Amino acid sequence: MLMSLRFDGVLSATELSAVANIAPSTASEHLAKLMASGLVARQKSGRHRLYSLTDGDVCDLVDGLAALAERHAAIASARSSFPQALLHSRLCLDHLGGRLGYLTTNALFARNLLHHSATGPEITQEGAAWLNDLGIDANAHLDNVRCPLRLCHDWSEKAYHLGGGIAAAILSAFRQRDWIRVKRGEIVIFLTPKGVTALRAELGLDIRQSGDEVRT
Amino acid sequence: MLMSLRFDGVLSATELSAVANIAPSTASEHLAKLMASGLVARQKSGRHRLYSLTDGDVCDLVDGLAALAERHAAIASARSSFPQALLHSRLCLDHLGGRLGYLTTNALFARNLLHHSATGPEITQEGAAWLNDLGIDANAHLDNVRCPLRLCHDWSEKAYHLGGGIAAAILSAFRQRDWIRVKRGEIVIFLTPKGVTALRAELGLDIRQSGDEVRT
DNA sequence: ACGAAACTTCGCTAAACACCGAAGTATGCC
DNA sequence: GGCATACTTCGGTGTTTAGCGAAGTTTCGT
Incomplete structure (x- = not known):
């Protein structure tokens, strides 16, 4: 979900649940936790709740994690x-x-x-x-x-x-x-x-x- | 444990278990996972196993997480x-x-x-x-x-x-x-x-x- | 005003996880 | 050689977690 937000900028709760392949209710719970920990921000738009990463620091963090994950996947694939x-x-x-x-x-x-x-x-x-x-x-x-x-x-x-x-x-x-x-x-x-x-x-x-x- | 490694550079398994306030066996399990995911590196030194962060990328990641955690704590303390x-x-x-x-x-x-x-x-x-x-x-x-x-x-x-x-x-x-x-x-x-x-x-x-x- | 859509909260369940102590492998010291 | 130290692996336990569906709330469309 964080990766998707990094790429797409702003996504609704339902879209995020589809991305993560989980039920909307489950996504809602996760997003509530991410909100509470200050990683994502929410903005109401009609009956939609639009989520986005709070700021550049979080973007950097997600980028860093993604880069490490990619490197790790690359190393793993080279080995086996x-x-x-x-x-x-x-x-x-x-x-x-x-x-x-x-x-x-x-x-x-x-x-x-x-x-x-x-x-x-x-x-x-x-x-x-x-x-x-x-x-x-x-x-x-x-x-x-x-x-x-x-x-x-x-x-x-x-x-x-x-x-x-x-x-x-x-x-x-x-x-x-x-x-x-x-x-x-x-x-x-x-x-x-x-x-x-x-x-x-x-x-x-x-x-x-x-x-x-x-x-x- | 990652924070400690970030600060102290190199720590033994027992020291890390003390830092995290957990049994040595538990720390060993965690460190094995961190090794498997490529976040920490291990180096033998006699009967010690010295752990450290793998490289600068991981340091940056830990710094980023620490910075966000600090900011979050600061915001939380200002509120309540x-x-x-x-x-x-x-x-x-x-x-x-x-x-x-x-x-x-x-x-x-x-x-x-x-x-x-x-x-x-x-x-x-x-x-x-x-x-x-x-x-x-x-x-x-x-x-x-x-x-x-x-x-x-x-x-x-x-x-x-x-x-x-x-x-x-x-x-x-x-x-x-x-x-x-x-x-x-x-x-x-x-x-x-x-x-x-x-x-x-x-x-x-x-x-x-x-x-x-x-x-x- | 009504139903549909978007979303959240709640109650529950099954799976995952951290954790520990005991037992097992190295290594260093006397 | 014998013993202590450093560490890991294994088996078992209690807690935490992700996940879902059902029910409730707000908003939009008609």
């Missing part, structure tokens, strides 16, 4: 062979990360479904149509408090993948179609055979299956 | 009236902090039991005698891995009090003589009437009793 799956495809907060996240993002730009603008990635007309086929209404995300689309640093690829509300929606759509599966509480993504085929057809991705079988 | 006792006298890791720590330190310098040197505070001949009366052998601490004596920043007094192994020994001596009492698990120090008298006689301190009665 298991995290191959982690490098292949994993969750980054609530969207695609690892090689799969990177390749998907690249493909979206290459096929002109996204283009770079001064303020970050933007959706083209073709892109909006593609998202619509996935059941995602891009315009709905523009009104959202949460940043709809941004670039998120990928530590293993040393490049960027998509983050923000739309990236999270894309992840959901992939899961709904059973292109990918994720074990509850874990971040390794299992790419199904169906997913391999679909991603080749949709985006021309040449990516192999990986990770252990996951029963849903 | 309870922490008066906290400002009066409290534990700072394993030595005296708050007004009591500050006044004690000042008195030791004023009475020429300590003097300032280029490398930090040093014990004078009279100081060694005074410590001896308390049952503390200053020379024994000089051979210790732990920094014997240093200045430690006091957030509430915005000044310095004594830290290090000898400061910890002084705290123990005060407790043994029942000049002060500390509830297990808490950091507020209760100054006994006996302590008020003794500190006036020993160091000329004009400090009042404070905190709630503590049964030992």
Whole structure:
């Protein structure tokens, strides 16, 4: 949740619960603790409660923790062979990360479904149509408090993948179609055979299956 | 434990368990976890295992957490009236902090039991005698891995009090003589009437009793 | 005015955790 | 060699915690 706030700046309680994959009531309890300890600030906006990191000091702290965590993950992956799956495809907060996240993002730009603008990635007309086929209404995300689309640093690829509300929606759509599966509480993504085929057809991705079988 | 390592640089497992007020076996478990997460490094030295923070990044992180914790404590104390006792006298890791720590330190310098040197505070001949009366052998601490004596920043007094192994020994001596009492698990120090008298006689301190009665 | 949505508080449960003492492994000292 | 010291591992225990759903509060839309 703190990482999400660091990236997106301001998020509502419900959005944060989705990011953390926990019930709204649980998120509310955690946020109350974070408030009490002075790490996050709250601001009312209609029936929403918008949370953000209190100030730059907290941002620095989160950055520091993230940097150490990344370094630790990198060292761990260098030591054991298991995290191959982690490098292949994993969750980054609530969207695609690892090689799969990177390749998907690249493909979206290459096929002109996204283009770079001064303020970050933007959706083209073709892109909006593609998202619509996935059941995602891009315009709905523009009104959202949460940043709809941004670039998120990928530590293993040393490049960027998509983050923000739309990236999270894309992840959901992939899961709904059973292109990918994720074990509850874990971040390794299992790419199904169906997913391999679909991603080749949709985006021309040449990516192999990986990770252990996951029963849903 | 991380704070102690930040200040003292290198500490043995037993010293760290004393700092944290837990059994050596428990400390060992915690240190194993800190090792596994890459926050501390271990180095063998005879039958000792010396722990230290892995690098500057971890130091920065600890500093950042400490700064936030201090700010939070300051805000909390400004809001409620309870922490008066906290400002009066409290534990700072394993030595005296708050007004009591500050006044004690000042008195030791004023009475020429300590003097300032280029490398930090040093014990004078009279100081060694005074410590001896308390049952503390200053020379024994000089051979210790732990920094014997240093200045430690006091957030509430915005000044310095004594830290290090000898400061910890002084705290123990005060407790043994029942000049002060500390509830297990808490950091507020209760100054006994006996302590008020003794500190006036020993160091000329004009400090009042404070905190709630503590049964030992 | 009514229902839906956003959020929090409460009661409860299952899992995780800190903690300790006892037992086991090194290492140093006589 | 024998014994003390420094430390870790293991088994067991009591407390804390995260988590959820149900119920309550405020706000928005109609």
